[in-house]
Amino acid sequence: MPEIGVRHETMSIWEYANPRKFTATATRLLPWVAWAAAILTIGGLIWGFAFTPNADRFESTVKIIYVHVPSALMAINAWLMMLAGSLIWLVRRHHVSALAARAAAPVGMVMTLIALWTGAVWGQPMWGTWWAWDPRLTSFLILFLFYLGYMALWAAIEDPDTAADLTSVLCLVGSVFALLSRYAVNFWNQGLHQGTSVPVATGGRSVADVYFLPLVACMVGFGLLFVALVLARTVTLIRTRRLAVIEMKAVRA
Amino acid sequence: MNLDLGKYTAEVLLAYAGSLVLLVGIVWISVAQYRRAARDLSRAEKDAK
Amino acid sequence: MRALLFRDLRLAMRAGGGFGLALAFFLILVVMVPFSVGPDPVLLSRIAPGVLWLGALLACLLSLDRLFALDHEDGSLDLLATAPLPLEAVTAVKALAHWLTTALPLIVAAPVLGVLLSLPAAGYGWLVLSLLAGTPALSAIGTFGAALTVGLKRGGLLLSLLVLPLYVPTLIFGAEVARRGAEGLPIGPTLALLAGVTLATLALLPFASAAVLRINLR
Numbered sequence: 450m451p452e453i454g455v456r457h458e459t460m461s462i463w464e465y466a467n468p469r470k471f472t473a474t475a476t477r478l479l480p481w482v483a484w485a486a487a488i489l490t491i492g493g494l495i496w497g498f499a500f501t502p503n504a505d506r507f508e509s510t511v512k513i514i515y516v517h518v519p520s521a522l523m524a525i526n527a528w529l530m531m532l533a534g535s536l537i538w539l540v541r542r543h544h545v546s547a548l549a550a551r552a553a554a555p556v557g558m559v560m561t562l563i564a565l566w567t568g569a570v571w572g573q574p575m576w577g578t579w580w581a582w583d584p585r586l587t588s589f590l591i592l593f594l595f596y597l598g599y600m601a602l603w604a605a606i607e608d609p610d611t612a613a614d615l616t617s618v619l620c621l622v623g624s625v626f627a628l629l630s631r632y633a634v635n636f637w638n639q640g641l642h643q644g645t646s647v648p649v650a651t652g653g654r655s656v657a658d659v660y661f662l663p664l665v666a667c668m669v670g671f672g673l674l675f676v677a678l679v680l681a682r683t684v685t686l687i688r689t690r691r692l693a694v695i696e697m698k699a700v701r702a
Numbered sequence: 703m704n705l706d707l708g709k710y711t712a713e714v715l716l717a718y719a720g721s722l723v724l725l726v727g728i729v730w731i732s733v734a735q736y737r738r739a740a741r742d743l744s745r746a747e748k749d750a751k
Numbered sequence: 752m753r754a755l756l757f758r759d760l761r762l763a764m765r766a767g768g769g770f771g772l773a774l775a776f777f778l779i780l781v782v783m784v785p786f787s788v789g790p791d792p793v794l795l796s797r798i799a800p801g802v803l804w805l806g807a808l809l810a811c812l813l814s815l816d817r818l819f820a821l822d823h824e825d826g827s828l829d830l831l832a833t834a835p836l837p838l839e840a841v842t843a844v845k846a847l848a849h850w851l852t853t854a855l856p857l858i859v860a861a862p863v864l865g866v867l868l869s870l871p872a873a874g875y876g877w878l879v880l881s882l883l884a885g886t887p888a889l890s891a892i893g894t895f896g897a898a899l900t901v902g903l904k905r906g907g908l909l910l911s912l913l914v915l916p917l918y919v920p921t922l923i924f925g926a927e928v929a930r931r932g933a934e935g936l937p938i939g940p941t942l943a944l945l946a947g948v949t950l951a952t953l954a955l956l957p958f959a960s961a962a963v964l965r966i967n968l969r
Contacts, residue, residue: 513713566717695750
């Protein structure tokens with residue numbers, strides 16, 4: 450029987466919005482996620498690098514796919530996660546969610562860089578150029594700029610709540626414009642880039658099992674790596690903020 | 703086992719090397735910051751008591 | 752509302768208000784282009800629409816950091832925030848004032864500078880039309896950026912970093928309209944897309960700017 454005035458103990462996802470609870474759970478989960486990420490990423494990359502045949506047309510460059518596709522996937526997913534975190538912060542004012550969005554940004558930026566780098570190195574022999582103003586490449590470059598701006602805004606504002614608010618709004622507006630840019634860029638230049646090789650939505654795929662299985666391992670590995678990094682970085686931000694509060698109290702006393 | 707990268711050896715190795723540097727970099731920085739924050743906080747909490 | 756607009760216009764016109772600065776920047780930028788790519792008229796006439804668009808865009812960026820800064824320093828921004836006029840309207844008026852004082856002179860000057868870059872004769876009308884259709888979006892997006900960075904001491908550089916990626920769709924469609932116009936290609940759909948981006952921006956961004964301004968004035 451729920452009593453009046455007594456907060457009823459129901460498990461809900463919002464329990465983890467409490468920074469203490471989040472830190473406790475995240476630090477407990479972190480070793481597991483980190484090890485799973487390490488095993489799958491390292492294993493998948495070795496599998497892809499050393500134990501897959503070369504393809505007819507692409508020869509050994511096909512092996513770049515094991516880094517390129519997962520990093521590109523996570524570059525976009527990281528932004529989507531930041532968007533979700535920003536929305537939750539704006540609507541429900543949970544600090545953890547704003548901090549998680551902040552924690553994800555550098556990881557997403559690195560993923561974007563990896564995707565651009567591997568794409569450039571692959572494009573050099575295949576398309577005969579390091580860089581082409583292809584829609585997908587261009588969109589990723591724009592995404593990279595958005596990450597830079599988002600992180601710069603976080604770094605520029607001192608008050609944490611103001612920073613969380615402003616970056617969240619920027620993330621929302623930026624998402625709309627990033628999507629718009631994607632279509633604008635598509636319109637502006639027809640691309641060289643091949644279509645997606647693992648269309649998740651339709652369930653079909655254009656690559657054979659020998660390439661597909663290590664690719665799945667890498668994709669899951671990169672995903673777990675992203676989760677592990679975001680957990681660790683969010684806990685770091687929570688602790689840094691708590692440290693700042695303690696120091697503030699010490700100064701006042 | 704297939705380690706024969708043929709004429710694209712340089713490209714494949716370059717792609718993997720650059721990506722690994724970036725991946726290890728972000729992991730390294732994140733772990734270092736994580737450890738430092740944990741240490742500083744526990745020290746500060748001890749001092750506060 | 753009209754009083755606010757006139758006040759902003761007067762402030763911009765006053766010496767040191769930054770009026771004309773953007774225009775001078777636009778002129779210098781366009782003059783620098785032949786020095787950097789060479790005086791070949793064929794090449795210049797090919798890149799003219801893009802250069803003029805980019806120049807106008809950068810010139811628009813130049814005066815953004817003053818958009819709210821003066822009002823923020825003398826406290827009139829706090830007054831505006833508590834005034835009966837909704838903050839959404841204030842940001843819309845600010846964007847309009849920026850457009851009138853910065854973008855409109857650029858649009859008037861653009862055909863003159865087009866002569867310097869040997870823009871093809873067919874291109875002048877479309878250049879002006881594309882700028883007319885595109886620059887309101889630049890002002891509205893810029894107002895959002897200025898509202899984001901209003902409390903920061905050295906927000907100018909950050910402002911460019913935040914605003915420029917948001918300018919990408921407008922720049923793509925705007926320069927494309929100007930280029931197609933100069934080359935005598937069909938323009939309809941591109942112009943419609945440019946106008947669509949501008950209208951959507953004008954409809955939505957004053958709300959984002961006002962939200963951001965409220966956060967900054969808290």
